[in-house]
Amino acid sequence: MSIVDERSAPADQPEEPTNRPDATHRLREWLARPYVRPILTMFVVFCLLVIPIGWLVVFFMNMSGAPASDVMSEIEKTILVFTIVSAPLMAITLTIIVYSLVGWGRVTGDEPPMQESPAIRSNATGTYLWIGATSLLAAFLVIWGLLALANITASSYGSIPSNQQPNAAKAIDINVTGQQWVWTFEYPDQGKISSDVLVVPIDTPIYFNVTSVDVIHSFWVVELGVKIDANPGAITNTGVTPNKLGTFNIRCAELCGMHHAYMETQIQVVTQDQFDSWVREMGGKRTV
């Protein structure tokens, strides 16, 4: 006596066993299929090959200089983490593409192949796994991104000093003005001195009030991870606390006309003493 339902399946859908073996049994059966182990091995290998790209990316970013602020460190960390968590997705795609070309058989020739492949119209387990994995990945990226954004926003506006200690140094306001095709930096608290090179003291919160007199520019301090558009008719704000001495690049990141490519200058991060003497040299007042 058979208690298996022997009615034929509806024409549109693959036949569904009415009484399936339990999950571990099915998993063992699946693992025993000839293509499964090569695929899993390839997946692991590709994961191991893809994950190091994260450090490669950071290496490229550091070619012009390591991060010179917490904001930039946070950005690099985010990129590294994103690459690592995306690696399995990349690896599974690559695995299926490559295995398909070598493992499940190939047909050549001009005539349509006579051999048909298995009619798999759906697979609940695979679908749930994929949707679950991509949703989890997206959720992780969103949460990481939101936290990182809150973090760098706080960091930019000085509520978290770079050394995580209450900062004695008084923040410096700098008015940044873009015009075709130069940057001008004005220090309102230091006697309104102005300069076309940005000079700032280390470990001091810097606030930028950014605007433009003609078209849209974008104020980009590369190694400090600062970027904000300079819009005519509006003042945009951002800030950073530099934590590394040295000279870094400022570029314009928004097409602004003929000499957009040449609209670049430098930022010098110096010690407080050097900054004070620079201010005196420029004819400004010493920082209070």
Added chain:
Amino acid sequence: MTITAVIHEQQAVPQPKQHGKPGGLLRHTNIVTGVVLGLILAVVTYVIGGLLVPWGTENSNFLQVGESALVAATYTAWVIGFMIGIGAFAGPIRWWLGHDLTHADAQYLAGKGQGRGKYWKYTTDHKVVGIQYLVMAMVLLGLGGLLAMLIRTELGVTWAEVFDPNFYNSIIGTHGIVMVIAMIIVVAGPLGNFIMPLMIGARDMAFPRLNALSFWLLFAAVPPLASNLLLGGIRDGWTVYQPLGTQAPVGMVGYQICIITFAFSTGIAGVNLITTIVTMRARGMTWNRVPIFVIGILSAAIMGLVWFPMYQYSQVLALSDFAFGSAFFIPQNGGSVWLYENLFWLLGHPEVYVIVIPATAALMELMVVFLRKPLFSYKIAIAGFAGVVGISSLVWVHHMYMTGWSPAAGYPFMLSTELISIPFGFLVLVMLGTIWRGKVWTRLPMMCVYAMIWNKIVGGITGVYLSDVPVDQYMHGGMFVVAHFHFMLMGAGLFGAMGAIAYWFPKMTGRMLNERIGSIGFWVSFFAFQLTFGSMFVAGLQGQPRRVLQFDNAFDVSNWLSTIGAYAIGIGMLIFLYAVITSWRSNVIAPANPWGAKTLEWQTATPVPLENFPVLPVVTSDPYGYGVPDPYLTIEKQLTDEDQDAMVGAR
């Protein structure tokens, strides 16, 4: 209660009276009359308008006062004159005069008995319009590709300026917009018009004359854009951010008139495609039996129809600023630069999906044929398209993270942007699931599927970086962004389109695409593409801003590699083009169904007769009935039986 069929008696419908020969005035109009009348009207407008312009006075931007208004009027006159000359207004006038179209008229308009001349006329047959779109897309891709070679030449020559900076900026702007237009039409134009009606078993589009109108509006829109390089160029990138746009010379008007006209074209095409898909499907083709390519076209048409007006309006307002001194986007006079950016990106982002989705859907449609397997999870595919269409309208601000417009908007738009990766992942799942365990017939269209999945996953993952505000703070406005969207638009869009065109080439032209030469061209392009944009990612990570013609020496090596790769792409594309042209001109006739496919377009004869099907088909299942029962499922069932026996025995 029983329902019985009510059979209406066929009644003789009064036919309209035939006025003159079939076709009437349209017998005498073609592209030549269109161009001639367009040029005459443009010249007349320019001369008469020139009398009204106060020559010699300059405005604050050192531009001739009134000149841009004059150029705008001239371009508008060209568009109107061309449309009159090609015969676009003949229909409404006949209707106004009471001369309704007779059957003979309609057949003449559809190109009956006109030989090759019908491709140069206001022809309503969807197959003719499809071929016209195909040629137009290839011309635009050629123009955009040529400009891309110039860009890479400038960037490869790191030791000198090859071009004048203003000319260089014009090249990048023109390359951008030409390629965007070409990519929007390259799948939805030729295949949406030629193949889609066949695929749903219709005799033509729902509105054949609007179909002709949409193509010839596109045709009229191209000369204003192409001529901008002669009138000083658009020096502002394809986005033409204001107020930089107002500093441009009068070539800017060409861009604006082009976009305004092209938006009419896409709107009309969108209405036509949607109506056709909703109302003209064959009997029995219920929504769960519609081929997936049709769903893709429907999705793209909906997005284009809803969002293109935003872009069009941004250009109407920008033209008003430029030509008539209004100040929608000029902050010095009270306008807002952020208003422009919002209007622009409201289309600007959905447009990416308008490009990628038809290509994706086309490859889904063809991969089942080469794998002899049903489409994996049709419903997930539909959900993916629906999700992308829905969320695509809520992500545009991720282009504006760094504008300072609203720093707090970064949070919700980061959420929506990363959310869209989930339905987009559905589409990848469908493609991977279809490949899973399939025995693959290695032909060129199928190779495009592999290439596209790879490019899409690279573009998708780098897109996730850019959707993140902190990362975007480093990447925005840099070469990384350029590499990312080329992976999406070219890597997924264009390579997908090449596969789709290779697949439907036998149906559209009646010839097989030369497999060997086509494959060589394709693979050369593909690997060169990886080199070009792979090293562009590196330049972006190192910190190279986009749209620059000179840069720090640190970026030299990656730019040299990119340039070498770009030339190789150019060579690969020329080989592919050679394959297309020689195959098209060859004498070897393709069979009606060379791939053994089950969708309706392959069931009719090649060349496709004027009314597509001798008898309209009736659909009884979806077109994915490939494959044999899964052998493993049979084993599983046997195991079940044994288990049952064991259980019975134990008892």
